[in-house]
Amino acid sequence: MTDPVVGIISIILGLIGDTLDELFELLGLPKWLYLPTFIAAVTLTFLLALVLDILFIIWMERKVIGRIHHRRSITETGPVGFLQNVADLIKLLVKEDVYPANADKFMHYASPILIASIAIIPAVLIPYGPQTFFMRMSTSVVLFFAIATLVPGIVLLAGWAGNSKYSTIGAFRAGLQLISYEIPLSLSILGVILMARSLDFYRIIEAQSNVWFAILQPLGAFTFFVVSLMELERSPFDIPEAEGEILVGWRTEYSGLKFGLFYAAEYFKFFIASAAFTALFLGGWHGLFFDSVIYFLLKMHIVMLVMIWVRVTFFRPRPDQLVRISYTKLIPLAILNLLWVVLINPFVLPLLY
Amino acid sequence: MSVEDIKNSTIRELSAALGADVEKRDLKWDKYVGINLLKPERLPELAKVLKKIGYAQPVLITAIDKPSDGVIELVYKFNRMDSKVMAWVYTSVNRDDPRIPSITPFWRAAFPHEIETYDLMGVMFDNIPDLRHVFLPWDWNLGFPLRKDWDPNEAKKYPWWEKTREFYDPFIIPSDEGDDIYYVSIGPQHPAVHGSFRLILKMRGDTILEAWPDFGWVHRGVEKLAESKTFDQIIVYTDRLCYGSSISWNLTYSLAAEDLLGVEVPERALWFRVILVEMQRIVSHLLWLAALMADLGTFHSMFLYPIREREKFLDLFEKASGARLTYSYIRIGGVGIFKHAEDIPESWFNDLRNVLTDFKHKVKEYLDMTEASESFHIRTENVGVLRGKAAIEAGATGPVLRAAGIKYDVRKIDPYLVYDQLDFEVPVGKRGDVYDRWWVRINEMLQSVRIIEQAIEEMPKQGPLRTKVPPAKMRGSGEGVGRTEDPRGEAIIYIVGNGRNTPYRIHIRSPTYINLSLxxxxxxxxxxxxxxAIIGSLDPCMAEVDR
Structure with a gap:
């Protein structure tokens, strides 16, 4: 059975195409401008969808955390408080732009834009459905994690540009976090790549048509899950931001729209990390009866729910303890997973594809 | 050893060591031993003898300004870990050039008291390592506020407004000790300091080399204010000593004032006071738990669970006193009038029983979130260790001292109210780290539940709840002392009266001030x-430090 979402998407694309056709005819624009305009229109449409989804995610997170906290959370603005995020967004937009006297002005303004724009790029590398993807390339996994690794570098820049001690401490903590999660991250992906025999997300998801990699290599899935929490800088691994210790660390000096961009980047990362977990370990679009984008989105949001649950449950380790956890627990686990994959790889081949 | 033996041996040892320079002073309490020291310069010798024969801490140092005699009288109170006996040493120094040798070099616990006495009363302590202003600004030279002839208008001369930026700017601290050493200023506004005090840190990398706490950001001068208020008006100030434990401070003050004024409290009121202060202990510890957990992470879920239970206790307080935070409910002569009722209604006790039953289940929930989680253990174990003798030496009291392995609780050592008729245990830690302080406080809450349950059963069902003290009788001379186990440590309020309806001098020993100086x-x-984690484990309450 074909994916019903594909039909919807083709209708949307058709609508965009028809509108542009009429517009070009009406205004008499040159033919060569058509393709760039079409691409821009499609990108904006999907960006809008992403932003809507992120508004939903933030709403979900606030509601779920409120329930866990035994409080009601947002209720007033809009139905069940859904418009509260929009109100918050407007508040951030109209805030005064505060710029610290000692800051490096160029980097201070560049880093929020850089971080928000880079954090979203990996979203185009993930195939959301069998026919629904932006691009397919043979090394998409490598490119995906290469771009994701850039973000802590910009965090370091952002904290350094603030030129305050708390920001600098937070920024260096982000750097410390990077060196502690990068190795187990690569090792845990390696298991998936070895099993699927490909560096392409599409092939990796196709390989899980019968059985998910989370079942075949649970250790790898666990390691990747913990490591993605570290990469997201969310509680319990919100060490660079630790509110009770260094206020909000590298973000201390940023307010208003700049803070809003950091906030958006955090949720882009959240989106992308859970999408990567779904693609690598939870079989992507594969589901009961038919393959669909719906399954992908459903699994992705369930992963997010678990991450939110973890967020309100565990205590934050110290930076030195984080490195210790990573080097003495996660790396051995990832290597163990790799050995396991090498051991069972000949026997699981008939199960794949 | 009995109380009499300790008192006699104290006098004997002191006479042997100092000869005619000490003489026995008669106090109105049998359990305390009074000593007059005629030559203040021999104080270190006296203190060394006291330390040798088992006195643990200089628990309170007070200065009383007496312009009519031209002296400042200093009162040193030394406590013991094994008995309720306290040695009270009185000595007088010349008012124009008040100098006395410091006992800090061999008894660290005296340090916060001595710098406070210097700060507010201007007594110079010789040989003290770091004599500086603690509550007043560091460059203050406009007199000493607690002296009787000090004009409050002097304070207006200080350029507060110009200094503000200098105080708050974290960049003023020089760092010319090499590239790898830097200074960080934590506070005065920072979530970890639970109020406003400043902590100056000298750091290398992620490790703290030295730390200096800096208090006095919200100092209100309660001791000075109280000198101009009548005894019953001061109750309201004692509420504001700590927003977390108002009733405990009401009690400490009431005990001191009743001691001074000679007021008898009815039996039933004593029992009801026990219920109230133990409820306050639970409330205060819940607030502490919430604040510590918020600092350690969990995105505030362990912050909101204790607050949820705290609200239920606050509801009960509200039913009784009408207020949720500043109760002014324990008063001189008994307790206040129950809101909208002649007597305590039975329904209030039923509500209390239900809340306690519920609370005991909820403590298990806290344990599931904390003790069952490895992430809690790695953050708290072997962090901020202060153990055994070192804790006594440094002056710690309360849960901090008990976590260090010393079984010292004023409720057991020197029982007040009806604590000697109640059956409860004193939880004691082993390692003296943050985890043990957490463990001790959690168990103290459970012991408080036990105490309240007993008190509800054994409290007389009928009888007056207060002795009416007419304003005309609210005058006293001499001394009065209230010594209680506050949720944060040993609280002492010492009042000196001179026959008027206002106290001549009132001194408040804040346990948090001493604990934070650790x-x-x-x-x-x-x-x-x-x-x-470390600041949170000390349970800071800055309103009490900057009293």
Whole structure:
């Protein structure tokens, strides 16, 4: 059975195409401008969808955390408080732009834009459905994690540009976090790549048509899950931001729209990390009866729910303890997973594809 | 050893060591031993003898300004870990040039008291390592506020407004000790300091080399204010001593004032007071738990669970006193009038029983979130260790001292109210780290539940709840002391009267002030991220420090 979402998407694309056709005819624009305009229109449409989804995610997170906290959370603005995020967004937009006297002005303004724009790029590398993807390339996994690794570098820049001690401490903590999660991250992906025999997300998801990699290599899935929490800088691994210790660390000096961009980047990362977990370990679009984008989105949001649950449950380790956890627990686990994959790889081949 | 033996041996040892320079002073309490020291310069010798024969801490140092005699009288109170006997040493120094040798070099616990006495009363302590202003600004030279002839208008001459930026700017601290050493200023506004005090840290990398706490950001001069208020008006100030434990401070003050004024409290009121202060202990510890957990992470879920239970206790307080935070409910002569009722209604006790039953289940929930989680253990174990003798030496009291393995609780050592008729245990830790302080306080809450349950059963069902003290009789001379176990440590209020309806001098021993001055030791060699855990484990209440 074909994916019903594909039909919807083709209708949307058709609508965009028809509108542009009429517009070009009406205004008499040159033919060569058509393709760039079409691409821009499609990108904006999907960006809008992403932003809507992120508004939903933030709403979900606030509601779920409120329930866990035994409080009601947002209720007033809009139905069940859904418009509260929009109100918050407007508040951030109209805030005064505060710029610290000692800051490096160029980097201070560049880093929020850089971080928000880079954090979203990996979203185009993930195939959301069998026919629904932006691009397919043979090394998409490598490119995906290469771009994701850039973000802590910009965090370091952002904290350094603030030129305050708390920001600098937070920024260096982000750097410390990077060196502690990068190795187990690569090792845990390696298991998936070895099993699927490909560096392409599409092939990796196709390989899980019968059985998910989370079942075949649970250790790898666990390691990747913990490591993605570290990469997201969310509680319990919100060490660079630790509110009770260094206020909000590298973000201390940023307010208003700049803070809003950091906030958006955090949720882009959240989106992308859970999408990567779904693609690598939870079989992507594969589901009961038919393959669909719906399954992908459903699994992705369930992963997010678990991450939110973890967020309100565990205590934050110290930076030195984080490195210790990573080097003495996660790396051995990832290597163990790799050995396991090498051991069972000949026997699981008939199960794949 | 009995009380009499300790008192006699104290006098004997002191006479042997100092000869005619000491003489026995008659106090109105049998359990305390009074000593007059005629030559203040021999104080260190006296203190060394007291330390040798088992006195543990200089628990309180007070200065009383007496312009008519031209002297400042100093009162040193030394406590013991094994008995209720306290040695009270009285000595007088010349008012124009008040000098006395410091006992800090061999008895660290005296340090916060001595610098406070210097700060507010202007007594110079010789040989003290670091004599500086603690509550007043560091460059203050406009007199000493607690002296009787000090004009409050003097304070207006200080350029407060110009100094503000200098105080708050964290960049004023020089760092010319090499590239790898830097200074960080934590506070005065920072979530980890639970109020406003400043902590100056000398750091290398992520490790703290030295830490200096800096108090006095919200100092209100309650001791000075109280000198112009009548005894019953002061109750309202004692509420504001600590927003977390108002009733405990009401009680400490009431005990001191009743002691001074000679007021008898009816039996039933004593029992009801026990219920109230133990409820306050639970409330205060819940607030502490919430604040510590918020600092350690969990995105505030362990912050909101204790607050949820705290609200239920606050509802009960509200039913009784009408207020949720500043109760003014324990008063001189008994307790206040129950809101909208002649007597305590039975329904209030039923509500209390239900809340307690529920609370005991909820404590298990806290344990599931904390003790069952490895992430809690790694953050708290072997962090901020202060153990055994070192804790006594440094002056710690309350849960901090008990976590260090010393079984010292004023409720057991020197029982007040009806604590000697109640059956409860004193939880004691082993290692003296943040985890043990957490463990001790959790168990104290459970012991408080036990005490309240007993008190509800054994409390007389009928009888008056207060002795009416007419304003005309609210005058007293001499001394009065209230010594209680506050949720944060040993609280003492010492009142000196001179026959008027206002106290001549009132001194408040704040346990948090002494415990927070331990940060200088606790933070040494700690990591930056441990600051929140260590400060939180001391249960700071800045309103009480800056009293």
């Amino acid at each position: 940060l200088h030791f606790l933070l040494r060699r700690a990591k930056f991220a441990d600051i929140a």
